[in-house]
Amino acid sequence: MEVRSVPSSNSLPLDLPGISSEMLGVAEEAFRAGNFELAAEIYGSQLDELPHPERSLHVRRGDALALAGKIADALNAYTKAAMLGRLHPEELGVLVESIALNIREKELKLPCFRRKDDHGPINEAYQGMPVPCAINIPEDPSESSLSLDLFSCPKCKMLLLDPVTLNCGHTFCKKCLSEKESIECSNCHSKHSNIAEGLGKSCEGLKVNVVLGNLLEKWLGEETRIRRLSLEGESLLQNNNFTGALEKFTKALELAPGDFLLAVRRTELHLAMKNFKQALIDADNMCRKHLLWPKARSMKAQALSGLGRTEEAMKEFLYCVAINPEWSSMKTEAQKIMCDVFFPAFENVQASLKPVFLNSTNSPSSVKDVSFAGCSEDSLFRLTKASSLESDLFQMKDFLDNAQNTPGNILSCLPSTGLKRKHASNSEEPHSVEITAKFLKKDTETLCEQVITGTKIREIHMVLVDAADFECSLCMRLFYEPVATPCGHTFCLKCLERCLDHNPHCPLCKENLSQYLASRAYKKTHLTEELITRYLPEDLTERKKLHDEEIQELSNLNKDVPIFVCTMAFPTIPCPLHVFEPRYRLMIRRSMETGTKQFGMCIADELKGFADYGCMLRVRDVKFFPDGRSVVDTVGLSRFKVLSHGQRDGYHTANIEYLEDKKVEGQEYEELLALHNSVYDQALVWFTYLKDNLKAQILSHFGQMPSKESELQANSSGPAWCWWMLAVLPLENKAQLTILAMTSLKDRLLAIRRVLMFVTRKRPR
Template identity: 50%
Template sequence: METGLMNHQGPGEVFVHPLSNPGAAGICPEMLEVAEEANRAGDYDLAVEIYSSQLQDLPQPDRGLCLRKADSLARAGRISEALESYCTAAAISKLQPHELPLLVETIAKSLREKELGIPWTIHGQSNGGTGEDGGEGVFLALEVLDLFSCRLCRCLLHDPTTLECGHTFCKRCQDERSAQDCAQCKAKAPPGPSPQRRINVVLSGLLDKLFSTESRARRLWVEGELQWKNQNLKDALDKYNAAVELGKSNAGFALRSLPTYSSVCGFQAITAVPHCHSKAHYLKATALTQASRTDEALQEYFLCVALKPDWTKVKLEAQKVISTSAQTLLATLILCRLFYEPVTTPCGHTFCLKCLERCLDHNPNCPLCKENLSEYLANRGYNKTLLMEEVLQRYLGDELADRKKIHEEEMKELSNLNQEVPIFVCTMAFPTIPCPLHVFEPRYRLMIRRSMETGTKQFGMCIADDLKGFADYGCMLQVRDVKFFPDGRSVVDTIGVSRFKVLSHGQRDGYNTAKIEYLEDKKVEGDELLELLKLHDAVYEQANSWFTSLRDNMKSQILSHFGQLPTKDPDPQASSSGPAWCWWLLAVLPLENRAQLTILAMTSLKDRLMAIRRVLIFVTRKRPR
């Protein structure tokens, strides 16, 4: 079996990790040879499938197979999956530097092409572009900075604050505007006094990391402006000088991070073209490594390799850093999920919309700073933070697409109203009958929200059962309207749709679920149909007579809640659940839940009519005279 290091000198040379147990039952040498041939041919997805199938047949994961699969995933550009496979191998035994060249190479390639926008080079030969020392970096930098520019001052965002509509501006620029509506989309500000704007914590941190020098320069310039307004000219001059000196180190960014002020002490922004210096990143990486700041060092090493792909020494250093902290670093990379539909709270913190909603189901405070968000919850102004959304789409497009795919799969699973139907355990519900609900428990807030998000707008209603949790029969409810209260509670207007039988009980995220089958009445013909029609008319007249004889106050209560007794159906078998008036009568008759459940479960209209007739006879005899 081949066991040499991959030199990255040609497409046919493949490093093959040795197997932990080559003779283990389930490992097929012939299939492994096919996988290696697939790698050499560039069909990395096929190699991944082979390694995955081999791993599935083993009682315990084989470290060598996990590494082979990880390398093939890395070659295929499926970095997140590759990290997971490397993590599995690291859990068996610590990763060694020589086992990670493909991971370093792939991440650096992705960083160069997607993050920096610079073509990938092999042994000094570029596949296009201007090369390391060209001016392309300036134009890329300006494009990136345009994304992070305030639409009011046209400069790099300083203390970014996100409005209710999702657009982001400098806090100072927004505070100084006389109008509080959005300057970009013209969305009106909420009524009442102007809110105290908070800094968007995630975007502020992102700016500091991506443009550390430019952010410091921008901050110094703003401080200089404040000193200038206060007539502290010497202090203003010092601030401006410091800002321009910082701008000199990266003049391309200075074009946008600092405004041009020809009238202020003779200053103008620098206009020289900067160069990307891989050596500077290497020196920084070395210092960070010595300071045990391995995650930051690794980022710098990747930038070095991205800027200079054939720098072997740096690749080896990056491999050493990964292997030294593989267990913690790789686990962190895998477990942190990418923002999806990011929203920013009034206190300036950013979360995935769904994560924030679930937190607010339990507590109206910010999950990070604990500031009360009751007003935010009441307004439900969950608009996406558009700048964060654009950053994700532009620079993490593949990862965002994967995150979206996961979300869509979850929604598809949740919208299956047979396999995993959400069950509200509360009261009896019947087809065609309104069933208003007061929702306050966190689990049911989540359940109702999901039923609306999936578009089904349906869930099951069952009564409680001491042994199983909920009864074996119930009724599907259709949401017609939802009214939210400031504290997160809601009143949900629903109506019964169809009956079902529970095949299996389950749970999901705290609420009950069930696999179900829908119930339909069995239809009859000929003499049986004639007998059924006669029985139907007779019981309807009996029901109408009973309702007419009720006291006015009782009739008023029934009418206000359930409406009028439905008219008699010309064809009582037209609906799969039978005549609507039967369910109306069951809802208003003084029956205990178990008796109602027995009638709900019947699939014979004749049996249901006879049961109703017996109940009517009983309540008529018991009525006080």
């Protein structure tokens, strides 16, 4: 026999007069060990020796008999206790648990449930098997089986209604975001106080994502209408407008008859309005579709109770406890009803019952014990038949029919007793709840799948999918890295950035986006991107191919190289830039996006637009200002010669070739080295004797003068100190450009010497 460690709420004093405390101790030990039949036998023998009945001992004996599976004898014991003092619902906890447990194992065919405080073994038939989720359904199981897919709100888990996209890129129902003043993304936990302050903290301040809102109306129009009706119903319900709320839920259910969440809300509303007949109809329909859903069972029980059909209500409450043994509120309700139905009846017919029930140990006509798990006799809750119990109870039919609300009638209404007694005065049979094991298994598997996955993919007919619904209004192409603005409009990321370079207003509605621009929170809208990936994979592949080609073209550092027309730049020398023009904002951003982080710098030319020689710059850092301006920290890399001039999107471009110094050897190298050392010393002297304030300015802008290099021709542009000196010497741009274009280190050194001699002669003495 399987041992179940079931705690009892009924305490038993061991110091009762006339009772052997030693024997009671043995009985209690047997009870704790799971030998309930022995415990019941000892309790019975002790009761026989008492001169006066002891109520607590009868209750304890009833607990032991109930756990042993002998429900009829247990009822006799509880009845005797009720004769001595009215029973309280909490004293029937063991009886309710035992009945529910046997319903669970014998009728519902579910694995043995192990309590959190139960260390007893699980039924051997289910050892090593995973326990289905449907067995441990929470008190509101509808929350565990909600549909959750791309179109579901991450917060309420239901279909998105009036979708609002936050700056982080996640999308929620408008109502879900407006419930609290502070806006925080439940996905990435990012704060969005700047949006709340800029657009207002009320529901009206949040702007619906136009693209997603239109898609939901087009693709899931009926479900959207149902969702809207449901929310309207909830709103009316909060204002205690029950009639209006009922009308909304009814309209929603007409559109979606199979939506069990709507059915639950309408049933709860009927219960609140005391429309118990309608509540029973709704709850019964849900029970037929979801046999193992305790929520539906509980509402059916409440409706039956409200209609005064107490016995049927008790049956449904027992089902709830059988399906979910940890649902304490349902267990309490079952105990209350069982106490009200069983034992007040015993008090009313004490004299009549005494010969049959109260003397079960002496009377041959007493109800035969009904055995459960571990016993060989038929179970009270067996699905196929209960012939032994049925024959025993039918022997008392004449007596029981004359005593209303007696234990016999209650037993016959318990789930699946197998009793099919028809009363002459009652032409209608109670609704049968017999369920085949095969159908139960199928329903269990369905619920398990829903709860485990938590996902139900909504199917979208491809005929509804149109690439035009995902078209950027700026580039007229499929969204690539779609970004939703706070005003609810969606653009390609690159398109939006280019527009904000020129004007801090939405290109469509002209709403001021200064705060959005200042935050630079250009995060992709995850839902829009996922929808494109799922439903337009070929279009996305083509769009990505086009984007990659553009990036590859922009990454070419020889052809169509972006040119910043501003000032002179030299290899190895820092060149900080203040970027404010829209065309150069775009140019800098593209150089960062391509990964090259490079562009050319040339001085202006009145005829050609920019000079024929320049220097490539590499971006080391970019700092953005709220209005879109930026400070770009760059450093010179290599010189180039312009082969042809061009333009792209407003800024200059050029085809270029890079310049390298011509290398020399032998005697020429020795002469070059001597010249190099001489000019370096001359430059060092000049810099040393500069005024302190002028020297400080040079050091703060260009840094220390580089030291001499051991190998003059290691760098294709020559020693770094030459370029540092050329940058700090007071020369016009044209003169600097001439020296920049030289490919002979010797010529460059001679030019620097001439400049040094000139500035030294003009230095005041």
